[in-house]
Amino acid sequence: xxxxxxxxxxxxxxxxxxxxxxxxxxxxxxxxxGGTLYRGFEQILEGRDPLDAVQLTQRFCGVxxxxxxxxxxxCLDNALGIMPPDNGRIMRNLIQGANYIQxxxxxxxxxxxxxxxxGPDFPPFIPRYEADxxxxxxxxxxxxxxxxxxxxxxxxxxEMSAVFxxxxxxxxxxxxxxxxxxxTVDKVTTFLxxxxxxxxxVNNVYIPDVMTVAEVYREYAEVGVGPKNxxxxxxxxxxNEPDVTKRKRFFPMxxxxxxxxxxxxxxxxxxxxxxxxxxxxTHLAPAAGVTTPNPKKAAGYTWLKAPxxxxxxxxxxxxxxxxxxxVGGGHPAxxxxxxxxxxxxxxxxxxxxxxxxxxxxxxxxxxxxxxAMADWVLQIKLDQPVATPFTMPEQARGVGLWDASRGALGxxxxxxxxxxxxxxxVVPTTWNASPHDDRGQPGAIEQALVGxxxxxxxxxxxxVRIVRxxxxxxxxxxxxxxxxxxxxxxxxxx
Amino acid sequence: xxxxxxxxxxxxxxxTAATAVTEFSQAFLPRVxxxxxxxxKEYPLIWMQASACSGCSVSVINTIHPSIKxxxxxxxxxxxxxxxxxxxxxxxxxxxLSTDTALETARKHKGKFIYILEGAIPTLDDGIYGTxxxxxxxxxxxxxxxxxxxxxxxxVLAAGTCAAYxxxxxxxxxPSGAKGVGEVLKSYSIATPVVNIPGCPCHxxxxxxxxxxxxLYGLPKPEELxxxxxxxxxxxxxVHNRCIYRDYMDEGIFATQFGEPGCLLEIGCxxxxxYADCPVRQWNSGVNxxxxxxxxxxxxxxxxxxxxxxxxxxxx
Numbered sequence: 044x045x046x047x048x049x050x051x052x053x054x055x056x057x058x059x060x061x062x063x064x065x066x067x068x069x070x071x072x073x074x075x076x077g078g079t080l081y082r083g084f085e086q087i088l089e090g091r092d093p094l095d096a097v098q099l100t101q102r103f104c105g106v107x108x109x110x111x112x113x114x115x116x117x118c119l120d121n122a123l124g125i126m127p128p129d130n131g132r133i134m135r136n137l138i139q140g141a142n143y144i145q146x147x148x149x150x151x152x153x154x155x156x157x158x159x160x161x162g163p164d165f166p167p168f169i170p171r172y173e174a175d176x177x178x179x180x181x182x183x184x185x186x187x188x189x190x191x192x193x194x195x196x197x198x199x200x201x202e203m204s205a206v207f208x209x210x211x212x213x214x215x216x217x218x219x220x221x222x223x224x225x226x227t228v229d230k231v232t233t234f235l236x237x238x239x240x241x242x243x244x245v246n247n248v249y250i251p252d253v254m255t256v257a258e259v260y261r262e263y264a265e266v267g268v269g270p271k272n273x274x275x276x277x278x279x280x281x282x283n284e285p286d287v288t289k290r291k292r293f294f295p296m297x298x299x300x301x302x303x304x305x306x307x308x309x310x311x312x313x314x315x316x317x318x319x320x321x322x323x324x325t326h327l328a329p330a331a332g333v334t335t336p337n338p339k340k341a342a343g344y345t346w347l348k349a350p351x352x353x354x355x356x357x358x359x360x361x362x363x364x365x366x367x368x369x370v371g372g373g374h375p376a377x378x379x380x381x382x383x384x385x386x387x388x389x390x391x392x393x394x395x396x397x398x399x400x401x402x403x404x405x406x407x408x409x410x411x412x413x414x415a416m417a418d419w420v421l422q423i424k425l426d427q428p429v430a431t432p433f434t435m436p437e438q439a440r441g442v443g444l445w446d447a448s449r450g451a452l453g454x455x456x457x458x459x460x461x462x463x464x465x466x467x468x469v470v471p472t473t474w475n476a477s478p479h480d481d482r483g484q485p486g487a488i489e490q491a492l493v494g495x496x497x498x499x500x501x502x503x504x505x506x507v508r509i510v511r512x513x514x515x516x517x518x519x520x521x522x523x524x525x526x527x528x529x530x531x532x533x534x535x536x537x
Numbered sequence: 538x539x540x541x542x543x544x545x546x547x548x549x550x551x552x553t554a555a556t557a558v559t560e561f562s563q564a565f566l567p568r569v570x571x572x573x574x575x576x577x578k579e580y581p582l583i584w585m586q587a588s589a590c591s592g593c594s595v596s597v598i599n600t601i602h603p604s605i606k607x608x609x610x611x612x613x614x615x616x617x618x619x620x621x622x623x624x625x626x627x628x629x630x631x632x633x634l635s636t637d638t639a640l641e642t643a644r645k646h647k648g649k650f651i652y653i654l655e656g657a658i659p660t661l662d663d664g665i666y667g668t669x670x671x672x673x674x675x676x677x678x679x680x681x682x683x684x685x686x687x688x689x690x691x692x693v694l695a696a697g698t699c700a701a702y703x704x705x706x707x708x709x710x711x712p713s714g715a716k717g718v719g720e721v722l723k724s725y726s727i728a729t730p731v732v733n734i735p736g737c738p739c740h741x742x743x744x745x746x747x748x749x750x751x752x753l754y755g756l757p758k759p760e761e762l763x764x765x766x767x768x769x770x771x772x773x774x775x776v777h778n779r780c781i782y783r784d785y786m787d788e789g790i791f792a793t794q795f796g797e798p799g800c801l802l803e804i805g806c807x808x809x810x811x812y813a814d815c816p817v818r819q820w821n822s823g824v825n826x827x828x829x830x831x832x833x834x835x836x837x838x839x840x841x842x843x844x845x846x847x848x849x850x851x852x853x
Binding site: 049054055086163169172201207212223338428 | 596630636666669711820822824828837849
C-alpha cells in the first residue's frame with residue numbers, strides 16, 4: 044500500500060521547505076522537495092548601483108551572509124578587472140572562515156542533533172517526533188549540555204567574523220577590491236584568542252560528539268546517499284590569480300563523478316524549470332535565463348529551479364568538498380583529517396555521501412579551517428593596503444564562484460551604463476534541494492530520500508534526518524526566480 | 538516522563554554543573570532555583586518567519602546578557618519565563634506537529650501570547666508567494682497565519698526592518714507584494730498593538746530590551762515610541778550625532794575610496810539620517826560596528842531602507 048507522507052514545514056533548517064514522500068512497504072519510493080517562499084531578489088537588483096549587490100545579496104540569508112558578500116565581491120572584482128591586495132584576500136578568508144565555524148556548529152547542535160539526541164521536556168524541545176534515540180542517558184545528557192555550550196561558541200564565531208567584518212549577520216566591510224577595515228594588532232590578538240577557544244571546542248567536543256553519534260547510528264553511513272556526483276567551486280583563496288579556475292584555494296575547485304576527479308567548466312551549468320512554478324523557457328544557463336512565474340502551474344511544486352551540470356544531478360556542500368579533496372587531491376591537512384576520521388569509524392570515502400558522512404565532513408573541515416585561520420591571521424600586514432581602488436566601467440560582466448559553508452555558490456553580473464543590467468545567483472541549496480528536472484531526474488535530496496525506511500508515516504524521523512544532513516538553506520535558494528513575466532536580457536558567462 | 542527526558546529543573550541543574558562551559562553566574566543560581574519553586578510568570582511565544590532571511594533570529598541568539606540560554610531555556614528576566622512554543626529554526630517538532638503547536642498555543646493562550654514576526658508578509662495574489670504548512674491539502678499562506686493569529690495576541694513584535702517596514706523584501710519592484718506587519722494589520726483592521734524592532738538585522742539588545750519592556754512594565758506608552766513605533770530608548774538619536782568619526786569630519790578628513798581613513802560621508806554614510814545607538818552600543822558583544830570598520834552606515838533601521846538610501850555607497 045502506498046502512503047503519502049508530508050512534512051511541511053521542515054523545521055530546524057533555514058527557511059521554508061516542504062517534503063513529500065510516497066512510502067510503499069515501509070520504504071520511500073518517490074520524494075519531492077519544495078521551497079515555499081518566493082522573494083525575487085534578482086529583479087530587485089536590476090537597475091541598481093553594482094556596488095550595492097554586495098550588501099543586498101547578503102540579505103538572501105542571515106545564516107550565510109558572508110558567503111554572498113565574498114561571492115558578490117569576487118563577481119564584481121572580476122567585472123572590474125581587479126584583484127584584492129593580500130590583506131583584503133586574507134581578511135575576506137577570515138570573515139568567511141569564522142562563519143563556516145558558526146554555521147557548522149549551529150547546524151550540528153541546534154539544527155540536527157535533536158534528530159539523534161532526546162532533548163529536555165519543554166518548548167522548544169517538545170513536541171517532537173519520538174525517534175529511535177539510542178544513546179545511553181549519560182551520553183545523551185552530555186550532548187544536550189553541549190547544545191548550550193555550542194550556543195556560546197557560535198556567538199564567539201560571530202564575534203570573530205565581526206572583528207574584521209564590522210558586524211554579523213550581514214557584514215559591512217566586504218567590498219569589491221577587498222575590505223574596508225583597518226587591521227590592527229588588537230584585532231589580530233582578539234581574533235586569535237577567540238579562535239583558540241573555538242578550536243578547543245571543535246577538537247574536544249564537536250568532533251567527539253559527531254563520532255559518538257556516528258558509532259551508534261552506523262547504518263546512517265548507508266542512508267541518504269544521493270546522486271553520487273559532487274561539485275565544489277572551492278573556497279579560501281591562497282593567491283591572487285585572476286582566473287578563478289586556476290586560483291589556488293584551501294578547498295580546491297573540482298567535481299567527482301563516477302568516482303573520478305574532473306575539472307569544472309561553469310559554462311556546462313544549466314537550470315531546468317519543469318517542476319518549478321514558472322512557465323518560461325527552460326534548460327538555460329543561469330546567466331541567460333528567461334523567467335515567468337506561474338504559481339498555479341500544474342506540474343510545479345516548488346519555487347526552486349533545478350541546476351544541472353552537463354545534465355547531471357550534483358550534490359554540493361561539505362561532503363562534496365571532502366570528496367573532491369580526497370579523490371582530486373586537496374589540502375593535505377584536510378585529506379589526512381578526513382582519512383583519519385573515516386578510518387576511526389571503519390568507513391570508506393564513498394560513505395561521505397550519506398547522513399553520517401555529511402555530518403562528519405562538516406566537523407572535519409571545521410577543524411582544519413580553524414587550524415588554517417590561525418596561520419592566515421598572522422599573515423596580515425598592518426601597514427599594507429586592504430582594498431584595490433577601481434573605477435566603475437560603463438559596461439562589464441563578471442562571475443564569482445565560491446563555496447559557501449553549504450556548498451557551491453555562483454554569482455553572475457552584467458553591468459550596463461554603470462548599473463546592474465542583470466544579476467543572477469545559483470546557490471548551494473538550489474543544487475541540493477532542486478526538484479525533478481526536464482528529464483525527470485529527481486534532485487539530490489529527493490534522490491537521497493528514495494529507499495529510506497519509514498516505519499511509521501506519522502513519525503517520519505528518518506526523512507528529516509536525511510534532509511537536515513544537507514543543511515538546507517531555503518532563503519538562499521528561493522530568491523532566484525524573477526516573477527511577473529518579464530523578459531530578461533541574455534548574458535554569456537565570461 | 539520518558540526515560541531520557543529532563544524536567545526544566547534537571548536541565549538547569551546539569552547545564553549549570555558544567556560551569557566551565559556556561560556563563561551562568563554562581564551567585565545567580567540559588568535565586569533561579571528559588572524562583573523556579575516560586576511562581577514564575579510564563580509567557581508563551583510564537584515566532585514566525587515570513588519573507589525573511591533568518592538574520593534577525595541569528596542576531597537575537599547573539600545576546601550576551603541575558604544569555605541565549607536565559608532567553609530560550611530558563612528566564613529572560615528573573616521570574617519571567619518565555620516559552621518558545623513555535624520557532625521554526627529552533628523547535629524540535631517539524632511538519633504538522635509544529636504548526637499544530639502554533640495553533641494550540643494561540644487557542645490556549647488567547648490574548649496572552651506574544652507573536653513575533655520576522656520578515657515582511659507577501660500579499661500579492663492573496664499571499665501565494667510565501668506559505669507555511671498545509672491544512673486539508675491546501676498550503677497556508679503567511680498572510681493567512683498573520684490574519685489568524687495576530688488578533689488573539691497580547692502584542693505583535695516586528696523583529697527587524699523587513700517585518701517592521703518591509704525592508705529588503707519590499708525593495709523595488711517588490712516582486713511578491715510584501716508589506717511590513719503593521720501595514721498588513723492595519724489593512725485588515727486588526728487592532729493588536731505592534732512594536733517595531735528594526736535593524737537589518739535587529740540588534741539583540743534592542744530585541745531583548747523591547748521584550749523586557751513589555752514583560753516588566755507592560756506595553757510601551759505612546760510617548761515612548763517614535764512615529765515609526767520603535768522605542769525611543771534605542772532609536773531616539775542619530776548615528777551621526779554620536780559617531781566615533783566626528784573628529785574626522787570636524788577636521789575635514791573625508792574617505793573617498795574603500796579602506797581610507799576619514800569620515801565616510803562621501804562614500805555614502807547614512808548616519809545623519811539614521812536613528813540608532815550603534816556607535817555607543819556596538820555589535821557582536823561590542824567588538825565592532827559598521828563605521829568602526831570604515832564601512833558607511835547603510836541606515837538599516839530606517840523605514841526607507843534600502844530604496845531611499847540607494848545607491849548605498851553614494852552621498853545622499
